[in-house]
Amino acid sequence: MTTDHDSAYDSLADEHGGDARWAFGTGFDDPLSGVDTAVPDGVEPADLAAYSLMLADDALVMSQRLTQWCTNAPELEEEVALANIGLDLLGQARLLLARAGAADPTLPGRLAPDLPHEDALAYFRGPAEFRNVTLAEGDNGDFARSVARLLIFSTWRLALLDRLTSSRDAVLAAVAAKGVKEVTYHRDYAARWVVRLGDGTALSHERMSAGLNATWPYVEELFVSSDVEQRLAAADVGVDLAGLRAEFDDVIAQVLPLAGLVHPPPENTVESAGRSGRHTEALVTLLAEMQGLARAHPEATW
């Protein structure tokens, strides 16, 4: 059975039955392999794909920001926490990108027609083709600002996913049901840190307050449905974003008083429209980092 190999890597590949281990691309199975991805009645496939892409991009971009804390977090435990939360969101993104590609196979398009949908969509779209909310893409700032964003993001996403569990699209419903379990502890983690820093020393309070105020301008966008979101909510496949506001406000109202933080003024908002592909410069540099390897070496294996 022993085979001579010139390279240790060849023997590793042999040990794994000769399966190529791709850095990205064909080495990973379709995460929806064997799942019925039929589009529900009365829904345009392109709409379902666009909607799945929005939810995927929120998770993908947020995941990329969270993992940028690796080697930079204040404590090893927090680094592990942020990386784990980022990994959960990356997994949600993979399922949702695959769902988008299955609903509308023409979507991944032009640049990488041979790659699986999830890879083509993650690595070969430009910033204007991303549909994430602006909240997700901004620079991390300090730890306080990052946990402020994570609290806002996960409070909103949890309310959204919880409603999405009753979607008429069985794939979205199942992805949401799993996601609810995960985003529940993401939100708890972020809320505990907001309270701890807000109710901590004068310096930690000051930075927590600054982090919250810097993040709050991107809250309004979370509750404005695009045309696609409105159509899918009307078809009982998507979620009406305006309907999430009360639950969001209620959670924030539980956290801020315990943290000794003043609610940012409602007029503190900027016009943002990530859902229509208008993004800040921060997304451009984020994608350059995330996509650079895949674009430079589209056939790379490891």
Add this chain to the structure above:
Amino acid sequence: MVTTVGNARGGGAQGGTVSDARAIAESVTDPELPMLTLSDLGVLRSVEVSADGGVTVTITPTYSGCPAMDAMRDDLRRSLHEAGYSTVDVRTVLHPAWSTDWITAAGRAKLSEHGIAPPGPARQRAAGPVPLTLQPLVRRVSCPVCGSPDTEELSEFSATACKALRRCRSCREPFEHVKEI
């Protein structure tokens, strides 16, 4: 075993073929928790063998981002190929979502034997919005080394998505705990 499979592929399923394929699939281990089989972990949902000998294995993911899922699919395919099943299809089912409650009693015993505290019952959710939990959950977890119930959580997050890091206050040993989900 291979002979039985060969008969099946040669024409018509024989008794025992499904149970053979199932036994092979059930013996594949989790790459992150190698003391557990996929069956122990509760991710193996079904094994079917068609009349022409093709095997369809259905698994369900644990966490959305668990990187072990790809390895599990590869390992299932390889094990079944090596046993003579030439056509193997590993499928995914997403609903209902996996819970640590699906880890079998045998699986829990193996975790303990290997120094990893098994999960307690998953929390049942009441109607209405998901409640915010500002205080870390107080979990009653006994030390898998000395059995003492006097343990504390060091880190809610650990080397894999499914585990927390704890320490025993009696014997002072640190240990991992599979979190309830």
